[in-house]
Amino acid sequence: MVWLTAAVAFFGGGVILVVELSAVRLLAPWFGASSQVWTHVIGVILLALAVGYALGSRLAASARPQRVCGMALCLGAGWVAWLPSLTAPVCEWLMPPGLSLERAASVLGWASLGASCLLFAPGALLLSTLSPLLTESLQRAQGGSAGQAGGRVLAAGTLGSLAGSFLTSYWLIPELGLQHSFRGCALLLAVLGAALLVVRQPGSRAALVLLVPALAGSWWSEWRRPALPAGATLLAQAESSYQSVRVIERDGWRFLQVNEGLDSFQSVWQPRPGPFGGGYYYDAFVLVSHWSAASDQPWRLLSLGMGAGSLLRAFEGQRECRGDGIEIDARVLELARTHMPWKESPGFAVHSGLDARVALRQLPGPYDQIVVDAYANQTEIPAHLASAEFFALVWTRLAAGGFVCLNVGAFGNEDPLVEAIARTLAAACETPVLACRLPFSRNVLLVARKQQALPVPGDTSFLPPAGHSLRRLAQALCLPGATRLFPAGGLPELTDDRSPLESLTRASLARGASH
Amino acid sequence: MQSSEFQAALALAREGEFRAADERAQTLADPLERVQAQVYLRHHAGDLEGALGTCREGLLEYPLDAYLLATRQELALALARPQELVSDGREAEQLRHSAALLEQGQLRAKSVVLVSAILLVGLLLWAARPRTP
Secondary structure, three states: OHHHHHHHHHHHHHHHHHHHHHHHHHHHHHHOOOHHHHHHHHHHHHHHHHHHHHHHHHHOOOOOHHHHHHHHHHHHHHHHHHHHHHHHHHHHHHOOOOOOHHHHHHHHHHHHHHHHHHHHHHHHHHHHOHHHHHHHHHHHHHOOOHHHHHHHHHHHHHHHHHHHHHHHHHHHHHHHHHHHHHHHHHHHHHHHHHHHHHOOOOOOHHHHHHHHHHHHHHHHOOOOOOOOOOOOEEEEEEEOOOOEEEEEEEOOEEEEEEOOOOOOOOEEEOOOOOOOOOOOOHHHHHHHHOOOOOOOOOEEEEEEOOOOOHHHHHHOOOOOEEEEEEEOOHHHHHHHHHHOOOOOOOOEEEEEOOOHHHHHHHOOOOEEEEEEOOOEOOOEOOHHHOOHHHHHHHHHOEEEEEEEEEEEEOOOOOOHHHHHHHHHHHHHHOOOEEEEEOOOOOEEEEEEEOOOOOOOOOOOOOOOOOOOOOHHHHHHOOOOOOEEEEOOOOOOOOOOOOOOHHHHHHHHHHHHHHO | OOOHHHHHHHHHHHOOOHHHHHHHHHOOOOHHHHHHHHHHHHHHOOOHHHHHHHHHHHHHHOOOOHHHHHHHHHHHHHOOOHHHOOOOOHHHHHHHHHHHHHHHHHHHHHHHHHHHHHHHHHHHHHHHOOOOO
């Protein structure tokens, strides 16, 4: 009896943590995995736990708490089993498919909170009734004080949670995937529930019928990702350690999408090498390299957040690149090498599994161009990659006359996110920063140059020669309002200590949706 | 009848020489041609926001101009702005439908959160109250 109680407390605590940590991954393809979504999921689960503890304490007064505990386990098993297949319909009910990123932004917060309530509150509530019920059972079976029984149950449950947290991150999600992890948890709860219902519980066997939803769910429940855009075919998809990733193809072009990609993408690939044309911001990075006089030398490039290598694809045939590329998600590079290949060269080293800032500390430079295009999820620039301290570090790795370029997903040069990052860069490096609103896109390029002046839009040094594939882009940037110069100096708005990047991103998306 | 200067400005924009096209457009004598050329070149330069804004301003002066009306419709669809649409059609209907779905989703999400909060807090208060013997 003691061992069964300890096992239920241990595995119940473990499953709650598995569900809590996997919950964000279930929601990520619709709402992302931002700290806002984490806050909603954890907040809802904590409220449900509080209610479950109170409810469990009330149910503990029943004649047979062990039987109630078994029933809660069986119901909880059914809920865990069906969670993957319930996610898509609930999320699509709250956030209709086919929305653009900026329009969806207005509903992301409420929808992720609503989905958390519907999907995660019932199960967390059921499983949290276990602790008081087990405590009561243990005290009745063994005697002793309530504190003694409660302490033992809490210790077993907390150890289970500890195991659940490590297992989820290091084995369940990367090795088994979400669907099998939930199936496994459901079966584990079902076995424990059945054990409690049949062991020395006369008349409880009828309650085993509660296991039917769990067993059915374990067999049929299936997690579905968001639908593909019209006319697109799926080439590959994976759950990496960081995100949901998929490669889709449309009209011969390939796109890497992550999490709540909606109508946007993280990387693009076309069959023909070189600049992409249209509204693909990678071309702007190549344009910047033309602003340097030394066009016959290999271009020393550092790409921080290289994704599936679109930047290198755009450079192909334009300049010979030497240097380094950093991508934190090794799975993205695996998919890219298979489905979105670029011309790899021995002079350009690709490093995976490294954070851009950590890698930057190890790379001595100097580089002619450092491109910062690192995003967490779809819309969030990691705070430590947009702080004054980070920009100061980047500056030390630039050669004289070198450029630092940042891609900022934003709606124009007056966007609050653009202003904050540009002013921080201008302050940290004590240099003017040019903001370029890129045509046919929702991206702004920020450029600063070390020890030399930036070219003025419209000057001959700004424009590639007539007939060049990037001249049209440069000409578009010469129109009034397309660029904005932020003066050198001032106070940085974003530091390692204080960085309101997430609220700025939300303000930016709201601005885009309100036009 | 469009002036040759107007045609020249448009030709420059088509070639991607936007700065020269802009300079030429600003010197056009006819104010309607000036607006049309500005809209055209901004549209082709990828400044869809700017083109829509210029179009909107132009329509205040020339509300029946067919080019400005058609371009505003095209830009409203490209930027998914149902409030900027000037006429109906299948695509416009889809855009309005999508906007209505978004509002519905928002309402649903807020209702779910409200009802869940009431239920959970109510259950908590009920479960936590002292039991009478």
